[in-house]
Amino acid sequence: MPTEPYIQPTHAPNDVATLCIVGPTGAGKTHLAMSLAEYTKSIGITIEIISMDSALVYRGLDIGSAKPTKAAQEAVNHHLIDIIEPTEVYSAARFANDAKRLCAEIRERGNTPVVVGGTMLYWRAWAYGLSSLPPANPEIRARLDKEGKSMSWPAMHNQLAKVDPETAARLEPNDAQRVQRALEVYAITGKPMSLLLADSPSEDGRVGSTIPPWIHLISLEPNDRKRLHLNLEKRFDEMLAAGFLDEVKALRTNASLHADLPAIRSVGYRQTWEFLEGEIDAERMRYKALAATRQLGKRQLTWLRAIEGRKTFDPFNPEQMKTALDSCKEVLSN
Structure with missing residues (x-):
């Protein structure tokens, strides 16, 4: 498996900012995007949605991923849904490349791209670029997986905390996939993942970053957890x-x-x-x-609340959702 390439973020053509709707799972991102599409259609603007969701890329993962209905996909052109088999792997670097390409293609058709989703590693890669972490090592990964099943993932999380406390602090003890990856990176390089990310050209993509000027970020963040x-x-x-x-x-x-x-x-x-x-x-x-x-949802909100300059709206407050829709309309009308 090749190393993930570094993605150098670039401004949208003619400095046209791209609207991005984010939020934790179940916050109503798709509903807001479809409401926006209905409005823009009435004024002669056609939007196309670029899905920023790591589960929607897989064919056959429909019900459990809350994939947009066939009717919704027919009403509005959706991208990066059902593009690979569940046996395949889709990466943040690939998303960044795909999203950049799609934004350009959609604008060439005279339409408007809107990025919608909650996979924040994809957001990081698209907005700021992604460092070149080492590729997966099947032998090390298999060993860690065996240890995790034997010891429990909280125990593996404790091991991670000893060698990479910064990464461990932002991961849940039972987050097997990410704990395993952080331990794998340390086993391969002898360096903690947090250090490799800090030393990378994409340092600006770490938690606490400001939004790039070529993105308008609308974030749906429930006040009532x-x-x-x-x-x-x-x-x-x-x-x-x-x-x-x-x-x-x-x-x-x-x-x-x-x-x-x-x-x-x-x-x-x-x-x-x-x-x-x-x-x-x-x-x-x-x-x-x-x-x-x-x-x-908790991890997604942690990511979001550290991004400076985002516009936040409570999806359970009808007035705020109306304002969120108005904010989206304003972005697309400028």
Whole structure:
């Protein structure tokens, strides 16, 4: 696997700023984008949505990823959805390249790109550039995965804290994928990931950065975390009622898929996979899936709240959502 290339951020053509709608999972990003599309259509502007979501890129991951409906995708042209198989890997560097290319192509058609999503590593790569961390090492990764399953990931997180306390501080103890990657980077280079990122040309992309002048960032950040959690519980139960278990069962018929692939590690899919493997019961599956979803939202909000200059709106406040839509309209009208 090749090393991720460094992406040098560039200004949009003619310094035209790109609108980007972000927020934690379940905050209503897609709803805001579709409301904007309905308005712009009425005034003769056509927007195209570039998805900034690490789960939506995979074919077959539909219900559990809350993928926009076919009707929504037919109403508004969406990009970076259903572009690879779940056996493949999609990276932040690839997203940065794809998003940059798509913004240019959409403008060449006379339309307006709008980036929508909550995968903040993708945001970092697109907005600031991404450093060249070492590529994955299958042997080291397999060893760490074996140790994690044997010792528990909180124990592995404790190991990470000894060699890279800065990275450990921003990761949840049960975030197996990211804890494993940080330990892998240290095992390969002998240096903590936090140091490598700090020394990289993309240092400006670290937490606490200001927004590049060529991006307008609209961030949906709920003031009522409990209400968000209740909405996420309701959404997960609706996914189950819509056939989420059958969706994962269908994925499991592909002999090339396994629990360690990034697609299957997606929130909800990993826990459902464990249930179908017989490792946990249905009640535990639901509990773990909701806990992982809440942790994801917490990480996303941590990223967002450290970005200076973003415009924030509470998605549970109708007046603020109206103002958020007006702010989006203003960006596109200028």
